[in-house]
Amino acid sequence: MQIQTEQLRQLLNTIDQLYAAACDPEKWPVFLSAAAQLFESQGTQIGHHDLTNHSLSFSRLHGYEWDEAHYQKYDKLMPQDPRLPFFAQNPFKPIHCRMNITDNELHETEVYKEVLEPGGVEYSIGVNLTEESRSMSYFLALRNKSQNRFGSSECDLLQELIPHLNRAIFLQRDISSIDFERNIAADTLDGMAVGLCVVDQSGGLKFSNRTAQDLQSDDDGLSVANGRLIATGQSGSALRAAIRNVISQARTGTSVGGIPLQIDRPSGRDPLAVLVASLFGDHLKSGWAGMRDPLAILIIRDPRQPVESRHELLSRMYSLTPSQARLANLLVNGISLRDAAQQAGLTEASARQYLKLIFGKMGVTRQS
Known part of the structure; x- marks a missing residue:
């Protein structure tokens, strides 16, 4: 288009x-x-x-x-x-x-x-x-x-x-249901093609999904130092200001959209597109591990990455759950069911039950 x-x-x-x-x-x-x-x-x-x-x-x-x-x-x-x-x-x-x-x-x-x-x-x-x-x-x-x-x-x-x-x-x-202590929703969030970081007002990192962790490991625009999420150069001050702004708005009950900004990368690659938004409203009532103060969430899109991860694509096309999509992705890559179960954190018996459900949803009858 x-x-x-x-x-x-x-x-x-x-x-x-x-x-x-x-x-x-x-x-x-x-x-x-x-x-x-x-x-x-x-x-x-x-x-x-x-x-x-x-x-x-x-x-x-x-x-x-x-x-x-x-x-x-x-x-x-x-x-x-x-x-x-x-x-x-x-x-x-x-x-x-x-x-x-x-x-x-x-x-x-x-x-x-x-x-x-x-x-x-x-x-x-x-x-x-x-x-x-x-x-x-x-x-x-x-x-x-x-x-x-x-x-x-x-x-x-x-x-x-x-x-x-x-x-x-x-x-x-x-x-709305995540528990930071136990990472209830980590499987779903880790399968996303966007990076997700949750921070407090000072930038203290509370949670990162796998995509965000990979971006932090690259140390090309975003990184973690002393438990705080930081951005390089002038982007750092803009990020800090955005985090303070959305949390301040949340405290006063102001309902606004997120703050979009770009994080420049020293390597010269295209900047990271970041949306900074508050975690507030119903989430405080539900309880984020006893959260007493609003937090900020960063949604990070890397122009180099596809719009959807393999997990998301499989979930969307075949209505697979996140765990089913992860197992299917491992098997598509040629890994044995035993090894795939281990990497997915499942017993082999559970993986076989998942496989039956996957077969039904994808309309196939053989693992190959």
């Missing part, structure tokens, strides 16, 4: 705000607003849908003033929504509403007459980020009757955003 300069700038800003929202639920409105501008839509929505019980367990909507009664009406009529089957059957694929249904087919439904039309929704484009057949996380951009319908160009644009949406869902889920 060819992306124009201004559109690329909007896309990168939207990605930054997405990661900030994954770290602090209060910042979802900032991301949704940026996404609405990106897709030139009246509104955007992100949420979680329980396919078994046909109910919404989480939903954030931007651009529309729907009251509780309107949400409840849609919740009741959701099983009749003709768009949902196509989203459910095509995970991780951009779908716009007129790809599979006509205007008349949509307009004749009760969900359109009772919810969509009164609510100002005529066109939609979105993606299903489901992990399993029983639930679906999703993102939608919405337009009204006065706007043009979505097409292939918007699908191409959404395709660029999908790996980051998927990663943000994992990130929000695991950050």
